[in-house]
Amino acid sequence: MRRRAFIGGLGAAAAGAALGACSGPDSASRGGDADFFIDAPTWGTGLRRAGERLRAVTGTGLAPQSIPTTSSYEQVIKSQLQTRNPPDLIKWGSGYRMQDLARTGTLAPLDAQWARAEKRGWLDPALRSRFTYRGRVYGLPLQNGYYVMLYNKKLFARLGLSEPTTWDAFTHVLETLKRHGTTPIGTTQVNAWPAAIWFGELASKTDPDWYRRVTMGRASYTDAAPRRMMRMWQSMIRAGYHTSPDRSFDDFPALLKEGGIAMYAAAVSWTTQSLEAAGMRPTTDFGAFLLPTVSAGTERTVISEAAGITAAARASGRRQSLELLDHWLDPDVQRPWSSFLWGSSANPTLPWQEPASRRIQREVAGGRLRVLNRYWEASPPALVEGNVQDLGGFMADPSDPDGVLESMQSRARTEWEYWKKETS
Amino acid sequence: MSTGTPAHQAPPTAAHRPPRRRDRALPARTGFLLPAVVLVTVLSTVPFVLTLWRSFHDDRFVHPGWAGVDTYIQMLSDPVVLRSLLNTLFWLVGTVVLPVGLGLLVAVMTERLSWGRWARTAVVLPYALSGSAVAVVWNFLLQDNGALNSALHALGLGAFAHGWLLTWPGNTVVLIVANAWQATGVAVILYLVGLQGIPPETVEAAALDGAIGWTRFRHIVLPQLRGTTVVVVGISLAGGLKAFDLIWVLTGGGPGRSTETLAVSMYWESFVLQRPGSGAALAVVLTLVVVATSVAYLRRQLRSA
Numbered sequence: 001m002r003r004r005a006f007i008g009g010l011g012a013a014a015a016g017a018a019l020g021a022c023s024g025p026d027s028a029s030r031g032g033d034a035d036f037f038i039d040a041p042t043w044g045t046g047l048r049r050a051g052e053r054l055r056a057v058t059g060t061g062l063a064p065q066s067i068p069t070t071s072s073y074e075q076v077i078k079s080q081l082q083t084r085n086p087p088d089l090i091k092w093g094s095g096y097r098m099q100d101l102a103r104t105g106t107l108a109p110l111d112a113q114w115a116r117a118e119k120r121g122w123l124d125p126a127l128r129s130r131f132t133y134r135g136r137v138y139g140l141p142l143q144n145g146y147y148v149m150l151y152n153k154k155l156f157a158r159l160g161l162s163e164p165t166t167w168d169a170f171t172h173v174l175e176t177l178k179r180h181g182t183t184p185i186g187t188t189q190v191n192a193w194p195a196a197i198w199f200g201e202l203a204s205k206t207d208p209d210w211y212r213r214v215t216m217g218r219a220s221y222t223d224a225a226p227r228r229m230m231r232m233w234q235s236m237i238r239a240g241y242h243t244s245p246d247r248s249f250d251d252f253p254a255l256l257k258e259g260g261i262a263m264y265a266a267a268v269s270w271t272t273q274s275l276e277a278a279g280m281r282p283t284t285d286f287g288a289f290l291l292p293t294v295s296a297g298t299e300r301t302v303i304s305e306a307a308g309i310t311a312a313a314r315a316s317g318r319r320q321s322l323e324l325l326d327h328w329l330d331p332d333v334q335r336p337w338s339s340f341l342w343g344s345s346a347n348p349t350l351p352w353q354e355p356a357s358r359r360i361q362r363e364v365a366g367g368r369l370r371v372l373n374r375y376w377e378a379s380p381p382a383l384v385e386g387n388v389q390d391l392g393g394f395m396a397d398p399s400d401p402d403g404v405l406e407s408m409q410s411r412a413r414t415e416w417e418y419w420k421k422e423t424s
Numbered sequence: 425m426s427t428g429t430p431a432h433q434a435p436p437t438a439a440h441r442p443p444r445r446r447d448r449a450l451p452a453r454t455g456f457l458l459p460a461v462v463l464v465t466v467l468s469t470v471p472f473v474l475t476l477w478r479s480f481h482d483d484r485f486v487h488p489g490w491a492g493v494d495t496y497i498q499m500l501s502d503p504v505v506l507r508s509l510l511n512t513l514f515w516l517v518g519t520v521v522l523p524v525g526l527g528l529l530v531a532v533m534t535e536r537l538s539w540g541r542w543a544r545t546a547v548v549l550p551y552a553l554s555g556s557a558v559a560v561v562w563n564f565l566l567q568d569n570g571a572l573n574s575a576l577h578a579l580g581l582g583a584f585a586h587g588w589l590l591t592w593p594g595n596t597v598v599l600i601v602a603n604a605w606q607a608t609g610v611a612v613i614l615y616l617v618g619l620q621g622i623p624p625e626t627v628e629a630a631a632l633d634g635a636i637g638w639t640r641f642r643h644i645v646l647p648q649l650r651g652t653t654v655v656v657v658g659i660s661l662a663g664g665l666k667a668f669d670l671i672w673v674l675t676g677g678g679p680g681r682s683t684e685t686l687a688v689s690m691y692w693e694s695f696v697l698q699r700p701g702s703g704a705a706l707a708v709v710l711t712l713v714v715v716a717t718s719v720a721y722l723r724r725q726l727r728s729a
Contacts, residue, residue, distance in 0.1 A: 071676065075695045100698075104485060189679050244568030245679060246589050382697045393680020396590035422484070 033063035034088040034321050036309075037080075039073035041066040042273060046340025053333040060320045062089070070193050081106035086312035088321045091142055094130035094306045095377035096384075101310070102133035103423060108311040108318060109136045113325045122329035122347045130373070131308050134423075139308025140328055141346030143337075145270060146360045147201060147303040147374070148288040151263035152256050152280075155182065156287075163289040167205075170292050174241050177262045185236075186252040186264030189245045189392030193376055196388050198242075200303050200375040201265050202229055206294045208301040208372060215378035217416040221387075221409040222402075230394075230401035232294070237398045245395035253278035256286065265291070267305050269343035269354030288356035290369075302360055305374045306346065383415035472711070478704035488701060495705040504681045505706070508689040511596050512665070512713065515685055518600035519607065519664030524656050526604065527611020528649070532641070535619050544612055551609030555669030562602040563589075563674055589675055592682035599683055603670055607663050611656045618652030619645070654725045661721065665714050686710040 033051060038044070044064040051062030065087065067073040080086045081104065092101055101107055114137040117123045123141070131139040156162065156173075159180055164170040177184040189195040203211040206229040213219035214226070236242060243261060253274040255261045268288055280286045290302060309328060311321045327333055329347050338345035343352025343361075352358045363369040376384055387408045394404045479495060481488035499505050530547050534540030550558065565571045566588040573585040589595045622645060630644040668687045671677060677684040677692060684692065690710060694703025 071696065078695070078698065190676070192676060192678065244587055244590075246567050246587055247569070382699070385696055389678060389681050392678050393682065396587065396679035396682075418483075 033061040034317055034324055036062045036064050036089040036091070037073075037077060037087045038064055038066050038091040039068065039070055040091075041068055042277075043270075043340075046337050049336035049340060050333050053330075053336060054324050054327055057327050057330070057333070058320070058323050060317075060324045062324075069191055071191065077101075078104075081312055081314075084314060086315050088312060088315045088317045089324075090310045090312060092139060092308050092310050093377045094127075094139065094141075094308050095373055096380050097377050098131055098139050098308055098310070099133040099423070100381045102136075102138040106313055107138045108313045108315075108322065109138060110140060110311065110322070110325060111137045113137075113140060113322065113328075116326060117329045120329075121349060122331070122334075124346070124348050127306060127346065130306055130377075139310040140325055142307045142309045143270065143341060143344040144304065144306045144346045145267040145344045146357055146364075146371075147197065147265055147305065148268050148356050148360070149263045149291050150256065150266050150268075150271065150275065150286055150288050152259060152261075153283075153285055153287045155259050155262050163287065164292055165289075166296065167292050167294045173262075174236070174239075178240055182259055182262050183243050184241045184262050185243070186247070186249075186255060186261040187242045187245070187395065188247045188249055189388075189395045190248050192385070192388050192392060194249045195245075195391040195395060196375040196384065197265050198233075199388075199391050200372075201291050202233055203375075204301050204303055204372050205291050205298070206232075208299050208370065212372060214412075215373065215375065217379070217412065221405045221412060226405055227402065229294075230405060233394075234398045234401050237395065242395070245392065250274075253280070256280070268357040268360075269352060270341045272342055272354055283355065290360070299370060300368065301370045301372050302364070303374050304371045305377070379412075380415055380419040382418070383411055386411045386415070475704045475707050478700055479708045481701050483699040483701040485698075485700065491701060495701050496709075499702060499705050499709070504684070505689055507592070507682065508684040508686055509709075509713075511593075511683065512685045512687075512710075514593070514596050515600060515603075515664040515667055516661065516717065518597070519603060519667070520657055520660045522600065522604035523607040523611045523660045523663075524653065526608045527656060528615050528653075530608065530612045531615035531619060532645075535616065544616070547612050548609035550606045551613075553606060555606070556673045558602060558606050559670045559673035562598075562605075562670075566598060566602075566674075589683075590679060595675065595683050599671055599674060602674070603663070603667060606670075607660060610659060614652050614656050614659075615649065618649045622648045658718075658721065661717060665710070665717070686713065 033055070036047060036051075038047070044066060047062050047064045051064075055061035067076050077087075077090055077092070078101070081090075081101070086106065092098060110131075114123065114128065114131070117140065118125055118128075127141055127144070128137065131137050131141070151163075155177075159176055161173050161176060164173050174184045185198075187194065187198045200211070203214075203226065207225035210219050210223060210225040214221060214223075243255075247255075252261060252264045252266075256264065256275065257278045257280050272282060272286075275286050276282070290300070293300060309325065311318060311325060315321060331347060331349055334345045334347045334350050338347075338350050338352070342354040343357050344354075345352070352361055360369065364371055372378075376388075378384075379387075390404050390407050390411075394401065478488070480490065480492060482491040482495070526547075530544065534543045537543070553561075563570070567573075568587045568590075570588075572588065576582055576585040588598050626644055626648065627640065630640050635644060666687060667685055668691065671683055671685060671688050672691070675683045677688045681689075681692070686706060687710060690703055690706040693699045693706055
């Protein structure tokens with residue numbers, strides 16, 4: 001009898017615990033801060049600072065929850081959004097990434113929040129298309145940045161190198177660095193997405209028009225321009241200009257500091273945080289330049305990355321989240337956030353502190369630099385995921401560039417057809 | 425001695441059967457069986473039937489359309505899936521041969537040694553680690569700038585240094601070796617138990633007959649370890665077919681999806697590409713491989729037992 005009572009009690013306790021677990025997260029609905037899921041663990045501090053300002057205005061702050069690797073993050077979020085208790089707020093990619101998530105019907109529309117922010121001059125209307133699916137807005141920009149080549153200034157100075165402005169000068173830099181025993185460029189395929197960075201850089205500097213058209217499904221991966229580009233990439237890999245593709249992208253700041261690599265492509269302004277954490281000081285230890293175009297007459301472009309902040313449609317604290325998002329782009333809220341990122345605020349009224357991104361921002365505003373979307377967000381996710389795997393395979397074994405392009409084109413045919421069918 | 429019904433004893437007819445007693449036992453029997461039946465139905469049978477149903481439908485999330493065997497045809501003509509199937513077969517062979525062979529070797533070699541327990545502890549210890557932790561450790565070892573290549577350079581064997589995780593099929597082989605490093609521990613434990621269960625008289629009798637060394641091991645010890653081997657091979661087969669965490673953390677299935685097994689491909693289709701139909705079809709194929717392997721193995725073992 002005592003044993004039965006014990007087992008019964010144990011069962012009741014387990015059932016109680018299970019019910020408790022099902023009752024939902026400690027979210028904005030209970031008067032706490034809004035859960036904000038992000039894939040960048042180091043951003044928690046900046047978001048909490050912005051959250052303090054938001055709490056003063058709306059009564060709800062931000063409680064950042066981080067899941068480090070991009071692939072794990074995306075899978076966890078997609079699964080959680082299907083549940084009855086999804087997170088209140090979610091960081092998500094713009095462009096087709098945003099559309100892919102919005103089409104599942106799990107995101108709350110943010111048209112009113114966007115309209116109010118735009119009316120107050122807190123938003124660049126040109127960004128709207130990156131957060132829109134079937135005419136409705138599903139995200140507000142979390143940050144906006146540009147891809148540059150970050151380089152070790154002291155290493156360049158020691159070897160008598162300067163920031164290259166032409167492809168010939170860039171090639172000279174690569175040859176000099178290699179001759180002196182330094183791997184010139186940090187690139188990798190670990191965690192998949194970094195393979196897209198160098199592909200995007202190289203493609204946009206070879207033929208920006210082809211890059212723009214192919215990401216929209218209006219050009220072929222087997223055109224002459226990509227074939228030329230892949231052969232050039234192949235010769236660069238064979239010349240030893242790239243790191244081994246099994247290096248981690250997270251190692252690059254430390255490698256840059258110790259001279260293991262001389263440069264790598266990354267987004268400013270926020271990547272400079274990692275360099276400073278590695279012990280490098282801006283302007284004296286590291287600098288940034290735009291990768292030159294391969295041919296002299298090619299239009300100058302820059303790759304941009306804009307992530308979004310979205311709200312889950314089924315979140316228990318949805319009302320508070322939407323109220324909070326009404327003030328997300330408020331300069332008072334953006335100031336601590338932008339200060340934390342060294343710039344990159346999507347609110348155009350806030351100046352960017354980081355010199356390279358400020359310089360690019362001015363050039364973009366002056367029409368001297370055309371902005372292109374990052375490859376990761378510029379095409380349907382399934383197409384990009386598959387193609388990035390192909391590119392990762394190419395980085396490991398660059399023997400068949402044409403085969404890689406044919407595989408990418410074959411996937412493009414089926415995935416664009418699938419995407420159009422799914423979203424028509 | 426026969427265990428059948430004696431000829432002179434007629435089987436009980438319905439009229440003579442003690443119905444009350446049986447009826448009283450029925451609810452109790454049902455009560456004992458019910459939790460297991462419900463658990464197996466809810467957690468295993470229903471999901472399998474749903475997965476099977478899903479695999480014959482397209483990849484739409486909402487209102488999926490009937491696709492028949494199209495998904496299977498498309499999947500089996502995909503070179504990535506075919507390589508994934510081949511990798512799964514590599515894993516099947518590798519995870520049986522390596523842990524079983526190494527486990528037996530370590531158990532036999534260290535059984536009678538005074539310092540054997542320390543050697544066994546070193547081999548058994550990785551079994552306590554999670555697959556993800558093992559992957560992180562092996563990543564330090566196998567990276568291009570990792571410990572293995574550094575050691576080869578230090579020993580003047582730099583010509584053998586290369587990207588261990590970068591080219592197929594070598595990367596799949598090193599993943600299987602990493603898995604064997606972890607899985608051998610359980611084989612050692614089981615073989616030690618098996619060795620201790622061998623009656624010493626049989627070994628002594630063989631010694632008196634002049635059987636020593638390999639001959640004694642081959643003809644006296646090994647046959648008596650048959651039961652243990654059945655269990656070790658069974659566990660290794662299951663471990664090989666469900667291999668996921670080690671691959672996912674160490675290579676993510678790459679580069680170029682070259683290290684995927686069916687379990688990783690299923691995850692890739694279902695959760696990365698969000699293709700529930702294709703993911704379900706891969707799950708069904710994986711189930712068929714698991715069931716076919718298990719049934720073939722167990723039938724063979726049970727028949728010979």
